[in-house]
Amino acid sequence: MPKKVSISVIGLGKLGLCTAACFASKGFSVIGVDVDIDKIDSVNKGISPVQETGLAELLMRAKGKIKATADYNYAIANSDVSFIVVATPSLADGSFSNEYLEKALHKIAESLRTKKSYHLVVITSTVMPQTTDKVGKFILEKVSGKKCGKDFGLAYNPEFIALGSVLHDFLNPDLVLIGEANIKDGNILEGIYKNTCENKPYFARMSPVNAEITKISLNCYVTTKITFANSLSAICEKIPEADARVVANALGMDSRIGRKYINPGLGYGGPCFPRDNKAFAACAHLVEVQAKLAEMVDQVNNEQVMQLVGKIKSLVSRLKDPVIAFLGLSYKPNTPIIEDSQALSIAKILVHEGYSLKVYDPQAQDNAKGVLGDFVKYSKNTKDCIKNADLIILAVPWREFNNFNPGDTKKNSLILDCWGLLDMKKFKNIKLLGKGEEE
Numbered sequence: 001m002p003k004k005v006s007i008s009v010i011g012l013g014k015l016g017l018c019t020a021a022c023f024a025s026k027g028f029s030v031i032g033v034d035v036d037i038d039k040i041d042s043v044n045k046g047i048s049p050v051q052e053t054g055l056a057e058l059l060m061r062a063k064g065k066i067k068a069t070a071d072y073n074y075a076i077a078n079s080d081v082s083f084i085v086v087a088t089p090s091l092a093d094g095s096f097s098n099e100y101l102e103k104a105l106h107k108i109a110e111s112l113r114t115k116k117s118y119h120l121v122v123i124t125s126t127v128m129p130q131t132t133d134k135v136g137k138f139i140l141e142k143v144s145g146k147k148c149g150k151d152f153g154l155a156y157n158p159e160f161i162a163l164g165s166v167l168h169d170f171l172n173p174d175l176v177l178i179g180e181a182n183i184k185d186g187n188i189l190e191g192i193y194k195n196t197c198e199n200k201p202y203f204a205r206m207s208p209v210n211a212e213i214t215k216i217s218l219n220c221y222v223t224t225k226i227t228f229a230n231s232l233s234a235i236c237e238k239i240p241e242a243d244a245r246v247v248a249n250a251l252g253m254d255s256r257i258g259r260k261y262i263n264p265g266l267g268y269g270g271p272c273f274p275r276d277n278k279a280f281a282a283c284a285h286l287v288e289v290q291a292k293l294a295e296m297v298d299q300v301n302n303e304q305v306m307q308l309v310g311k312i313k314s315l316v317s318r319l320k321d322p323v324i325a326f327l328g329l330s331y332k333p334n335t336p337i338i339e340d341s342q343a344l345s346i347a348k349i350l351v352h353e354g355y356s357l358k359v360y361d362p363q364a365q366d367n368a369k370g371v372l373g374d375f376v377k378y379s380k381n382t383k384d385c386i387k388n389a390d391l392i393i394l395a396v397p398w399r400e401f402n403n404f405n406p407g408d409t410k411k412n413s414l415i416l417d418c419w420g421l422l423d424m425k426k427f428k429n430i431k432l433l434g435k436g437e438e439e
Contacts, residue, residue, distance in 0.1 A: 004028060005192065008079035010104045011125075012039055012068060014050045015159065016085035018166040019124070021058045024065035026196045031075045032068040043068035051336055051363070054167045076111035081120040081188065083157070084108075088125045094278030095128050095286070098135055105136060109143030112152055120153035120188050126215055126276065129283055132156040132179060132208035153185035156208040158215045163270065164334030175202040179211025216283065219276035220294055225261040226268045227297045230304055233264035233434030244434025245420050264434035265419045266395065267304035269331035269340035274298070305345045308418070308433075312350065315414055315431065316391050323356050325389035327382065328396025330364035338367045343395035351375045360385035362398055383408050394418055 004027055009020040012034040020043075024030045034040055042049040046063035048056040059066070069075060076082060084104050088096040101123070108121055121140060123132055132155075137148050148154050156179030161169035176193045180186030186205045193201070204214070229248055236242035244264040252259030268274065277298050284291035316322040331341035338344050341364075348371055351357055360379040361368060369378070379385035382404050386392050392415045394401050402421040406428075409415070415422065415430040424430060 005081060005188075006079040007031070007192070008033060008075040008082045010072075010075075010082055010084045010108070011086040011100075012036070012043060012049075013085065013087065014052055014163065015124070015161065015166065016083075017043065017048070017050055017059075018052060018055060018161075018170060019083060019085055019159070020066055021055060021062055022167060022170045023192075023196060024062035025058055028065070028192075028196075029079075030062075030066045031079055032066060033070065033072060033075045034068065035070060037070065040068040040070060052166050053164055053334055058167060072107040073111045076108060076115060076119065079119075080117075081122060081192065082108055083122045083124050085124045088127055090275045090278065093285070094275070094282035096126060096131075096275075096279060098127065098131060101125055101127065101131075102135065102139060105139040106143055109140045112140070112144040112146060118152060120155065120185055122155045122157045122189065124157055124159060126158055126272075126279075127156070127212055128216075128279065128286075129209050129212040131212060132181075137181070149182050149184075153188065154181045154208075155179060155185045155189055156211045157189055158211070160218065162332070163337050164332065171196065171198045173197060173199070173201045175204050177211050177214055178203060178205045179208035180205060181208065213283075216276045216279050219273055220280040220297075222261050223268050223273050223277045223301065224293065224297050226273075227300050229262045229264050230267060231300065234307065236264075236434045236436055239436045242436040243432075245432075263419070265397070266308070266342040266346075267301040269342050270337060271339045274301075274340045305342050305349070308342075308346055309349050311433075312346070312391070312393065312416065313353075315416060316355075319390050321356065322390040323358065323388060324350065325379075325386045325392045326350075326357050326359045326376075327361075327385060327392065327394050327401050328398055329359060329361040329368040330396055333396055333398045334363075336363040336367055338364050338371065341396075344368055344371055346395065347376070348372060358385050358389060361396070362400060386413075389413055391416065394421055397421055 006029045007023050008031040009016050010033045012032045020030045020032045032043055039049045046060050048059050086100040086104050088101055091097050112119060123136055137154055141148055146152055158177060178186050178189050190203050233244040236244040248262045251257050252262050277294055281291035281294040326347050329344045331337055357376040358379050359376050360382060365378055386409050388410050390413055394417045397419040406426055415427055417430055418433050420432055
């Protein structure tokens with residue numbers, strides 16, 4: 001597979017633009033396609049229209065290798081492989097909508113009508129099982145009048161990334177998942193990634209339907225680990241001198257379990273985990289199979305919010321008009337995204353119940369204003385937030401929260417460390433999630 005194969009990326013959202021930038025940074029000629037003219041202009045100027053760690057710098061370095069356009073015909077005619085990275089919003093039943101995917105497929109198929117050379121179409125967006133074959137292949141063949149496997153290729157190739165570390169995750173994946181319609185298409189994709197990845201990932205090559213199931217199953221399994229860790233945390237809190245983090249660390253040393261995603265803390269959130277868990281259950285229901293575990297995981301995760309609200313209220317129950325400092329509002333560190341953020345949900349409930357809150361988040365503060373409005377005090381930094389607070393809540397494990405000065409806190413203030421960030425020896429009156437009281 002030649003290194004400098006031409007690539008087009010359909011959809012320049014956060015994942016699409018990161019995908020384009022990563023390929024361009026490794027020497028590929030990339031054409032990005034989007035309907036947003038302002039976004040197209042920004043990309044062509046080497047300016048990132050979306051916020052993601054390291055993306056602005058990577059776009060500047062890749063300037064000249066990326067060209068953005070709204071013209072599908074130009075993009076398909078001047079590329080060999082097209083990655084479709086468009087939104088697939090969740091429907092009421094938990095399954096994914098193909099509305100934007102189908103529009104992109106139609107546009108690509110129309111452009112393929114006049115293209116004489118072989119062109120590989122890759123669906124990267126997360127989809128329900130059988131979508132690649134029953135939707136992707138059907139539309140491409142019907143609209144283009146050409147034959148899959150003969151005139152064009154088709155594959156499913158989702159990414160396993162986390163917002164805030166998209167570039168690193170894309171360039172250093174544990175595995176590259178390839179759902180291939182034929183060996184030729186899989187070879188093309190494997191060649192692209194071997195010239196892109198900075199590590200040596202495992203290439204999981206299989207049929208498209210198995211790849212589609214793998215994608216939603218993997219995220220569903222991760223949410224199960226997170227929820228188990230939080231269930232363990234709730235148990236340990238009720239047992240004197242028990243510590244869920246000590247237990248979880250030992251569990252993680254067993255190769256059958258692994259250390260990742262088994263840390264007690266807040267529940268999962270964001271744009272991927274909650275919806276993929278629901279999609280797994282929706283998939284099961286479509287084939288008339290019960291998905292009790294996935295549904296229970298979702299239920300237990302949602303209950304985590306009210307459990308923490310109850311704990312917070314208990315900690316300040318003896319204080320008159322307590323001031324609460326709330327550190328972290330995003331769904332995870334290193335991102336401004338607040339979608340399904342449990343930290344923000346807890347803050348919102350406390351505000352609605354009349355508590356006085358000071359809040360600070362390094363990136364998500366502006367987004368959170370649309371939810372919390374003028375009912376909280378927005379702080380300019382960690383020190384400003386914790387000043388004169390009766391209770392300090394470390395809700396999101398941002399790195400900058402783990403080194404604040406105990407001298408900046410109010411005398412006898414309480415600290416609820418939801419992630420075990422702080423040095424217990426440096427702080428008095430600190431409470432950890434998952435740690436039982438001493439007898």
